[in-house]
Amino acid sequence: MSYTLEGKTGTWEIVVGLEVHAQVISHSKLFSGASASYGGEPNTHVSLVDAGFPGMLPVLNHECVAQAIRTGLGLRARINLESRFDRKNYFYADLPTGYQISQFTHPIVGEGTVEIELGDGTVRHIGITRLHMEQDAGKSMHDQDPTRSFIDLNRAGVALMEIVSEPDIRSPEEAGAYLRKLRQILRYLGTCDGNMEEGSMRADVNVSVRKAGEPFRTRCEIKNVNSIRYVMHAIEVEATRQIEVWEDGGEVDQETRLFDPSRNETRSLRSKEDAHDYRYFPDPDLLPLVVEQAWVDELERGLPELPDDKRDRFIKQYGIPRYDASVLVAEQAIADYYEEVAKGRDARLAANWVTGDLFGALNRTGRGIQDSPISAQALGGMLDLMADKTINGKIAKEVFEDMLETGDSAADIVERKGLKQVTDTGAIDAAVADVLARNADKVEEYRGGKDRLFGFFVGQVMKAMAGKANPAIVNEALKKVL
């Protein structure tokens, strides 16, 4: 069921394209040796190149190029062996040279695609138009002093990848799924940490609306939205605004807008008179960037298994449902955890425990998989006790809770609490005989055809044995006697 909005004049669909700015993980900046790490006292990660001093020249950091190529490969995109750097000229206080070095006409990465999966299981492919490298600007701080603004250049010159999607997105949910998938891929690749709160991933959202079957109408660009939730809200709010404009006989202006989450509205950012003419031209300080196919191949060989591939492998190798597989590959660390648990064990049971009890426990305690109180080895140890019938599923739940609390191994807990499953048929037979003797009336009913009472007998036997009886043996013993 596709997403639409109802207006006065009928049904509208929305068209969305996203431009994501992803900060590259690298030691130093795109064109200087200054540290690219987040934080630090203001203006401590700044070289003379970043500050635009006279005579300073940019020198390309090849690690950033490698990261861009890895990302391109992860987006199943074409790598352009020749790309170029242009200057985007504008004056602003946090742009020291008066221009941003960016790849306007010849980006390093061309068309690619990202597969997204929606809540109802629908799979869609969102086209990637391009990925290019560019410098970040510094940070202007207007709230430190009543009359003056302060500038922090720590971020100035840090490498960004701008990842531009095709206008293929048709709902807020798809936009959210696309951003989560993109972030997942970037994190798998180790090319961007994807932390939207810290600003290392930001999105510009292009939104337009149209009636079914129409060509595209004018779009607006909502700048610098810094959470997935806000992106989804902004799309809905902006689309609703545009529908009203069109339906009131107006015209949507192509413009840049800002999303205000506190008022749940978008508003125009700058008037046409301030419209920038960026005067792009090739940066004469930098030669065209030429990369060898052999290097691209080498980078490709070094890529980790990507989430889609990993999900497909999990389905095949472990025989688990697609949904579970998708959940397990959400983060590389979860996937690694799961694989360690599943290794040499019942993989489906492992998936149930990881996605069920473990995720539940992590959610309850607000922890990530990295600081899970139960290691993959420990959880595996518990599954081993189930496999060799030392404990049954019911006891396992109890052991698991104990592991969470104490951090002890399953074996120690079983030992300490005496939870070892009883497989001694003599003891079980005795318990069966005792239960049947005390419930002679129910035995009569059962024998008279009331099959459902079998469960009752099992329950009574288990209760008599404090839950430690092997359920299979109990079943067998009961059947034999009954």
Add this chain to the structure above:
Amino acid sequence: MSLTELTIADAAAGLRARKFSAVELVRAHTDAIAALNPRLNAYITTTSDAALTAAAHADETLAKGEARPLTGIPLGIKDLFCTNGVRTTAASNILKNFVPPYESTVTANLLRDGAVFVGKTNLDEFAMGSANITSAFGPVENPWKRNGDDAALVPGGSSGGSAAAVAAGLAMGATGTDTGGSIRQPAAYCGIVGLKPTYGRCSRFGTIAYASSLDQAGPMARSVRDCAIMLQSMAGFDARDSTSVNCDVPDYSAAIGRSLKGLKVGIPAEYRAEGLSAEIEAAWQQGIAWLKAAGCEIVDVSLPHTKYGLATYYIVAPAECSSNLARYDGLRFGERVEGPTLDAMYEATRRAGFGPEVRRRIMMGTYVLSAGYYDAYYLKAQKVRSLIRRDFTESFQKVDVLLTPTAPTPAFAQGEKTDDPVQMYLNDIFTVPASMAGMPAMSVPVGLGATGLPLGLQLIGRPFDEETLLAAGSALESAAGFTHRPAIRAEGAK
């Protein structure tokens, strides 16, 4: 002979033979600066005390027998090269108090080889000009005089201070930068040798940019050999300049006096331009005859796109400058004029900081890069530029070097050609094409014109073949036997 008249080669030999000390040599030049700079205005900043200290150090080095190629040699440094702890102005008000905390690669290389810097030479503001009259620190006077005429002449530009200083004996050599002729044209106007190396031969790191795809540092000196010695130190790959080229630096001095037998010298028909003075035409013919006598084969060639060179240059260079000069905004360094808003501060700062010629070029460059004009101007200029480059490449399949005049006229007087900027731009008509093509080129003085002013001829070579320029240049130099000295020059030093 006065110490201020020596060549670098002779001075280096004299220092090693202990005929004079580095302190004596440097003091002769700092004295000359003290005496003549108030008139010539060749230096914006003089560093005499530091130079004498460096000279004393040079004498210790010489005494230990550890002299480097330029140990104790007093040089002037164009005030476009950033020098650590020494004010670097680009002859602009916006940088009038700027002291860089770093050293340009070219000057660092010269210091490594023992050179002593006596000061920062005047230039056209941000190297934009052909007469050294756009400097915020006032014009430079050419030390030469027309016969029987005391009118102050221009030294050419933009490296006019360097040319005047070297010609008048206020330095043994000087660095220049050449974007469209800024080394060669002032060298011709001042009767010295100036070499613009191949684009990429000298690092641009730490040199204040005018037009990045054209700017190239080079030596200016009183002999071809001295240029070879200086270039030896200045040239070389620098990882801090991405356009610097990683190829070996040959032994340039070895090219001096090399036989020219069989060398093919091209004479491009298109340089017989309108406005070429008769005396320069005569000097050109004389140069052809000398090279022929030295064993060269003279070949007529055509560089059909020469006539578009100047127009193309005045699109490409301003476009790059409009962007390169955006960093002078008063925020992090340089002069600031406060304003009520950020934009107002920018406007006030840049209006006060930049002179009219710089403003004109920023405006031209902004215009040609603007949406709607980019294709018609900048993009077309880039296409023409590649045709100009192809002209040279094709010629160099037939010949080894080209010989042309350096400038269409000898030096003119201050105040002439100043009302029409295009008239001023025409001074660079013969030097701009080689700049656009990135080819190495050199101006050599070959004689005096009718009014007693020096005339220069230009040699243009293949990329990274500065050696052929030096070989042919030294042949012209010895055939011309150019020993004339300007009217205003250092006197009295031992």
